[in-house]
Amino acid sequence: MNAVEQKLNRSIKIEEISGDSDKSQKGSALFLKILSFLSPLFLLLIWEVLAKLNAIDVRLFSSPSRIFAALLPLISSGELLYHTLISAGRILLGFIAGAVPGVILGLSMGLFPPVRALLMPLVAVTFPIPKLAIMPLILIIFGLGETSKIFTIAIGVFYLVLINTMAGVLNIDPIYMDVARSFGANRIQFYTTVALPGALPMIFAGLKLGMGTALLLIVAAELSAARAGVGWMIWRAYDMFDIEKMFCALIVLAFLGYIFSYFLDFIEKVVIPWKNS
Amino acid sequence: MNTNTEAIRAENLTKIFKTRRSEVVALENVNLSVKDGEFLCLLGPSGCGKSTLLRILAGLEKQTYGKVYLKAKNTEKPLTAVVFQGDSIFPWMKVIDNVEYGLRIRGVPARERREIALKYLKLMGLEKFADLYPPQLSGGMKQRINVARAFASDPEILLMDEPFGALDEQNRLILQQELLRIWEGSGKTTVFITHSIDEALLLGDRIVVMTAQPGRIKAILDVGMERPRDILSIKSSPKFVKLYREIWEYLREEVLKARNFTGSGGK
Ligand SMILES: Nc1ncnc2c1ncn2[C@@H]1O[C@H](COP(=O)(O)OP(=O)(O)OP(=O)(O)O)[C@@H](O)[C@H]1O
Ligand SMILES: [Mg+2]
Numbered sequence: 001m002n003a004v005e006q007k008l009n010r011s012i013k014i015e016e017i018s019g020d021s022d023k024s025q026k027g028s029a030l031f032l033k034i035l036s037f038l039s040p041l042f043l044l045l046i047w048e049v050l051a052k053l054n055a056i057d058v059r060l061f062s063s064p065s066r067i068f069a070a071l072l073p074l075i076s077s078g079e080l081l082y083h084t085l086i087s088a089g090r091i092l093l094g095f096i097a098g099a100v101p102g103v104i105l106g107l108s109m110g111l112f113p114p115v116r117a118l119l120m121p122l123v124a125v126t127f128p129i130p131k132l133a134i135m136p137l138i139l140i141i142f143g144l145g146e147t148s149k150i151f152t153i154a155i156g157v158f159y160l161v162l163i164n165t166m167a168g169v170l171n172i173d174p175i176y177m178d179v180a181r182s183f184g185a186n187r188i189q190f191y192t193t194v195a196l197p198g199a200l201p202m203i204f205a206g207l208k209l210g211m212g213t214a215l216l217l218i219v220a221a222e223l224s225a226a227r228a229g230v231g232w233m234i235w236r237a238y239d240m241f242d243i244e245k246m247f248c249a250l251i252v253l254a255f256l257g258y259i260f261s262y263f264l265d266f267i268e269k270v271v272i273p274w275k276n277s
Numbered sequence: 278m279n280t281n282t283e284a285i286r287a288e289n290l291t292k293i294f295k296t297r298r299s300e301v302v303a304l305e306n307v308n309l310s311v312k313d314g315e316f317l318c319l320l321g322p323s324g325c326g327k328s329t330l331l332r333i334l335a336g337l338e339k340q341t342y343g344k345v346y347l348k349a350k351n352t353e354k355p356l357t358a359v360v361f362q363g364d365s366i367f368p369w370m371k372v373i374d375n376v377e378y379g380l381r382i383r384g385v386p387a388r389e390r391r392e393i394a395l396k397y398l399k400l401m402g403l404e405k406f407a408d409l410y411p412p413q414l415s416g417g418m419k420q421r422i423n424v425a426r427a428f429a430s431d432p433e434i435l436l437m438d439e440p441f442g443a444l445d446e447q448n449r450l451i452l453q454q455e456l457l458r459i460w461e462g463s464g465k466t467t468v469f470i471t472h473s474i475d476e477a478l479l480l481g482d483r484i485v486v487m488t489a490q491p492g493r494i495k496a497i498l499d500v501g502m503e504r505p506r507d508i509l510s511i512k513s514s515p516k517f518v519k520l521y522r523e524i525w526e527y528l529r530e531e532v533l534k535a536r537n538f539t540g541s542g543g544k
Contacts, residue, residue, distance in 0.1 A: 176367060183383075
């Protein structure tokens with residue numbers, strides 16, 4: 001007990017001392033990076049070892065080496081890229097189709113109480129409906145083509161962006177509105193210098209949530225009446241009991257999610273330079 | 278510049294805030310006249326309605342009863358500019374854009390307004406920080422930007438709500454001196470709220486002492502010290518000491534009254 005305490009004390013001391021200099025701060029940042037890189041690697045290793053030892057059923061859980069072996073031909077034949085691009089295109093279109101009206105309507109609802117009073121009940125009633133529950137309805141209305149898939153994604157993104165944008169406007173500190181008013185800003189000036197920049201952080205929070213939902217919905221949307229796409233690949237692999245292919249599709253989804261959120265982070269840094277600068 | 282004409286007049290101003298549960302009388306029958314080019318200081322216990330009075334003068338709040346007149350000499354200039362109590366600097370604009378804000382709203386060309394803004398940033402000792410975003414600055418720096426923003430818009434009337442409240446003693450002294458210098462050159466009518474008797478005596482031509490809630494005018498004192506003023510020599514003058522005592526007597530009564538009021542929950 002005592003020894004442990006001493007050790008703890010010492011490590012705290014070391015941190016304090018190293019915290020002083022810039023160099024070692026960079027060093028510890030590198031250390032943290034390495035740590036977060038190691039953890040997935042470690043997980044893969046355990047998985048592989050368990051598979052090799054037959055501790056898990058590879059027919060169900062597969063193994064990293066088997067998945068990797070299945071991945072290579074999928075990549076070289078171009079099959080994987082083909083499905084990935086199709087899904088990415090649907091996500092992007094659906095995302096834009098949902099986010100743009102979401103931002104516009106969210107800003108209007110935040111800024112104008114009459115618009116809010118008019119639309120809020122509609123939003124409040126329809127928002128909690130699970131988007132998956134209305135997919136059959138969407139299919140009946142829009143048919144089996146592309147529109148129904150894009151619309152499914154769009155509707156999921158729309159609500160998250162709308163609600164976050166509105167909250168963003170409503171949460172702007174009233175003192176900023178007073179500043180704008182006291183200098184005599186007109187409506188448009190108020191909109192461009194206070195409302196929009198003030199709500200941007202929340203708008204981006206909404207966009208990021210929307211992106212997560214889009215990934216969720218693409219798989220569901222491609223379940224029914226699709227002939228291509230990563231989601232379709234998953235369901236197809238399910239029919240064929242092709243576990244490796246299924247994992248390959250999951251990797252693609254994770255990769256897509258990563259790329260999209262990286263992209264959003266990048267845009268956020270450009271558009272919101274005052275945040276953690 | 279005729280210093281005898283009025284720039285601001287408030288007649289029987291009363292402001293009642295109605296909330297769901299209760300009514301707060303923030304101001305009651307306030308009569309006030311500020312001369313053109315005068316520096317008027319408002320002193321009073323916390324919560325007595327100083328900010329409310331200022332916001333009514335700025336047109337940000339509507340009085341419940343009474344009338345306010347503000348006189349514009351030059352219709353080209355904005356009538357008022359406010360230095361708000363607390364942090365009111367836009368975090369999403371660079372320091373320089375914050376200072377330019379009033380000029381931008383008025384449609385002053387970009388080149389010209391940058392020049393003006395830089396001038397006031399320099400006066401506040403902040404030119405090095407022009408291109409930073411406010412979240413990277415200290416509270417005191419933000420408050421100086423707040424002051425620079427109001428001055429840069431070149432209003433007829435300056436309304437300042439405890440602009441130096443968040444500053445440390447040294448910076449406060451420097452900025453008081455700086456404010457005196459800029460102000461004495463500008464001749465702007467100014468209403469200045471402060472908690473500090475020192476500051477009121479240092480800066481003001483007249484000092485209005487307000488009562489605890491509901492805010493009424495308790496006393497108006499002429500400072501009557503010559504300008505340009507020098508902070509150090511003023512502080513050691515016998516007149517300063519005498520006025521300080523007088524104001525403190527008024528304020529002490531009111532602060533005690535306010536404490537008893539909140540302490541016992543009634544009169
Ligand atoms: N928007 C509002 N709604 C309800 N009550 C308010 C509102 N604004 C101010 N009050 C009340 O009016 C009174 C005066 O407030 P005010 O901010 O003018 O005081 P103050 O003299 O500026 O105080 P301080 O020196 O602490 O800044 C307070 O009792 C306050 O609670
Ligand atoms: Mg106040």
